[in-house]
Amino acid sequence: MAVGSSAKPVDAVIVCYAETPALLKAEITAMKRQTAGAGMSVTAELPLKVKREGKRAVEHFGFVDGISQPIVRGTARAAKGAAPMHLLAPGEFLFGYRDEHGFYPSSPSVEAALDRAGILSQVRRNRQIPGQPPPPRDFGRNGTFLVMRQFEQHVELFDDYCRRAALQAADESGDPAIDQRWVAAKMLGRWQDGSSLVRNPNGRPGRGVDNDFALGAEDPQGHACPLGSHIRRSNPRDSLGEDRETQIRIGKRHRILRVGRTYVKKDRSGKTEKGLLFMCLNADIERQYEFIQQTWVSSSSFQGLVGETDPTIGARGGGGRFSIPSWEKVTVLKDVPKFVTTKGGGYFFMPSRSALRYMISRL
Numbered sequence: 001m002a003v004g005s006s007a008k009p010v011d012a013v014i015v016c017y018a019e020t021p022a023l024l025k026a027e028i029t030a031m032k033r034q035t036a037g038a039g040m041s042v043t044a045e046l047p048l049k050v051k052r053e054g055k056r057a058v059e060h061f062g063f064v065d066g067i068s069q070p071i072v073r074g075t076a077r078a079a080k081g082a083a084p085m086h087l088l089a090p091g092e093f094l095f096g097y098r099d100e101h102g103f104y105p106s107s108p109s110v111e112a113a114l115d116r117a118g119i120l121s122q123v124r125r126n127r128q129i130p131g132q133p134p135p136p137r138d139f140g141r142n143g144t145f146l147v148m149r150q151f152e153q154h155v156e157l158f159d160d161y162c163r164r165a166a167l168q169a170a171d172e173s174g175d176p177a178i179d180q181r182w183v184a185a186k187m188l189g190r191w192q193d194g195s196s197l198v199r200n201p202n203g204r205p206g207r208g209v210d211n212d213f214a215l216g217a218e219d220p221q222g223h224a225c226p227l228g229s230h231i232r233r234s235n236p237r238d239s240l241g242e243d244r245e246t247q248i249r250i251g252k253r254h255r256i257l258r259v260g261r262t263y264v265k266k267d268r269s270g271k272t273e274k275g276l277l278f279m280c281l282n283a284d285i286e287r288q289y290e291f292i293q294q295t296w297v298s299s300s301s302f303q304g305l306v307g308e309t310d311p312t313i314g315a316r317g318g319g320g321r322f323s324i325p326s327w328e329k330v331t332v333l334k335d336v337p338k339f340v341t342t343k344g345g346g347y348f349f350m351p352s353r354s355a356l357r358y359m360i361s362r363l
């Protein structure tokens with residue numbers, strides 16, 4: 001059973017982390033005892049793992065994952081220095097703080113009278129209007145929304161397609177440098193080792209992970225990183241219009257904090273299923289996660305491309321197309337199958353510690 005499906009929707013998700021497998025096992029056993037004691041039943045369990053190549057976490061298609069993240073202003077990470085395009089206001093990811101437009105995201109609240117122990121702070125208002133009733137208590141502050149998606153990854157199909165597409169493209173173009181690794185990288189928008197196609201167009205090894213490249217200014221026509229590749233569709237950076245600063249400002253309203261965890265499990269027929277539990281945090285699911293998914297990743301019309309969706313994760317019947325532009329020509333990959341199947345998922349509220357204390361105070 002998948003983590004959240006229409007057949008068996010879930011009310012709550014608990015992600016357990018521990019330093020060692022033994023600690024994890026003990027943690028899960030304790031958690032199950034407590035939840036069963038509270039009258040809950042477990043609908044699904046997914047064994048998650050950080051798959052590593054060297055020190056870096058990789059997902060099943062073979063790419064380093066977890067590189068490009070927004071950096072929240074005011075955090076220790078931001079203090080270490082960050083490219084302005086990745087610096088975002090805390091309110092994009094947390095209730096109770098101002099967002100990129102200077103407003104407080106709308107947060108779940110409770111009547112002040114219910115918070116008898118005075119655990120929650122008052123809802124912060126964007127403007128004080130004289131004569132308004134006192135604000136309710138902010139149940140959401142320091143919490144956020146969590147989006148979860150369980151994706152099965154058809155790894156053999158992906159590898160096989162990239163191999164065949166590379167043979168055909170190398171043959172048609174007479175370019176022996178086109179191989180399986182090249183096709184996969186063009187579809188994702190980075191090399192497998194995490195280096196960018198923009199700054200490492202020939203895939204020289206040892207360049208390392210980089211993330212401060214601009215797509216519009218450095219690769220306007222997608223000759224290095226194709227316009228329709230996964231990273232370009234999920235964060236077009238400065239590339240959707242002429243005015244770089246405006247594009248980045250608009251893009252900042254559509255960013256998410258991501259965590260991916262790989263899983264391998266046997267399905268009911270005994271077949272091994274490989275996949276990714278995709279999780280992301282955002283204060284406005286519609287404007288952030290859903291916008292990325294619908295308007296960019298799944299859209300058949302994106303940045304001048306027509307009849308294509310995200311080559312790596314996009315949904316399609318099987319006959320997908322993917323354009324790889326270069327100075328001389330456009331290589332069009334055809335009959336791109338669906339490499340990812342959504343098995344489950346859901347939208348959840350992730351409470352702060354004070355929200356949890358408040359709930360306990362109401363028992």
Ligand code: HEM
Pocket residue numbers: 059060061063064065066067068069149151153188190230231232234235256258276278289292293297313340
């Ligand atoms: C099986 C499913 C998926 C796989 C295998 C996958 C894989 C990857 C990889 C390898 C990267 C590049 C490394 C990085 O920057 O972390 C990446 C970047 C990213 N992905 Fe995905 N992804 C998946 C699903 C999704 C979904 C559903 C979304 C959102 C709708 C998404 C949004 C992003 C974003 C925003 C980036 C960063 C782009 C950037 O800022 O450069 N991904 N993904």
